[in-house]
Amino acid sequence: MSQLSIQQLRAAFPALQETPDRKPLIYFDGPGGTQMAQPALEAMVGYITAGMANLHGAFPTSIRTEEVLESARNTVADLLNCAPAEVAFGQNMTSLAFAIARSLGPFLTDQDEVVVTELDHRANVDPWVTLAQDKGAAVQFIPVNPATYTLDLTHLESIITERTKLVAVGMSSNVTGTVTDLAPIIARAKAVNAWVVVDAVHAVPHLTLDFRQLGCDVLLCSAYKFFGPHVGIAAIAASLFEKLPVYKLAPAPQHIPDKLETGTQNHEAIAGLIGAISFIEGLGSGVTRRERLQTGMQQIAAHEQELTTRLENFFQSQPEVRLYRAPAGTPKTPTFAFTVANVPARQVTSWFAEHYGMCLADGHFYASTLAEKLQVNPQGGWVRIGLAPYNSLAEVALFEQGLREFIRLHVPQPAGSPA
């Protein structure tokens, strides 16, 4: 890590600490969910310990719970650069996407079209596809280029047309790490007056985001991917949010953002979310919280880039490994999907868990359109190593050692190759 020491950073993650009866695992599944930072844990426990309550009460714990929600909206607004009133919480990203999709129903007819992509996690596909199906609207896919793992925008103008009502696109792939340049897609969508939903679940842990600058209408993310607990976050532009006819209980609040938050929220997780964001803030410097968050994210990116360069070089030196990664020049997160010769993905991850105590994920990771297109399903999908800021060079070196050993033991070597 350039300025902050990796030891200091790792010390903030209880799950990484060795105890007399526990040797910690090596966590390489950041894209599946990161470990929780101490400030998030403390905020969660602190909220519970001080007395839990529901909203709208005259007593102190209820008033404090409302303050927690307000503080969480302010904190998220600084992270994403949106207004606090545009921030709504929910169970997870998927549930929020379905709730928003259902609310958009009255605006769609069978004359309209919805655009999704082949690269996205299905959480940013199926809510909008089911909305289209319910309304008899057509669905168009922005294709992925199977050679570069990037979206093919060549025919954008004929995919996003005057009939398009909504475009749903991911900022970064949770499989290949490809970061999509959203500017031309959003510009085209806005030119035809379509709403844009951005799935930023895999982007927020690695990139500095700016909701205003992006110009999208909805941005979705999930705190458990960036050092916090399990709670989903939606930023919805007030212009859309105000008129969104959400499915809600009649006596529940009519105003934004509360109207989308059906039932009682996970207050302790929302408190934890504040702690998770303050952890990122603590890595940065600057006068405003937004500045500290931006510089904190830059620290994270700098450290992850160091590890990424090392891993990219390593993968290139392994002919038995096929890496599904966009070419140099395309921005990417530190997320690597690969296959090893003809070995089933689960065999690789099980071996690493057993012999190296490493958490590597396998499967299609719900990017199932991409998995089908790239025909990785017969092998059980991809193996994925996804880095988080608490991963060290030593851990990456150990992974490389492990993969070399795995290949030696499990992949038949051509005759005459060195033993």
Ligand SMILES: Cc1ncc(COP(=O)(O)O)c(C=O)c1O
């Ligand atoms: C890119 C991406 N989008 C959406 C989701 C779904 O998020 P959630 O689990 O909060 O519903 C995930 C989860 O892995 C993801 O990686």
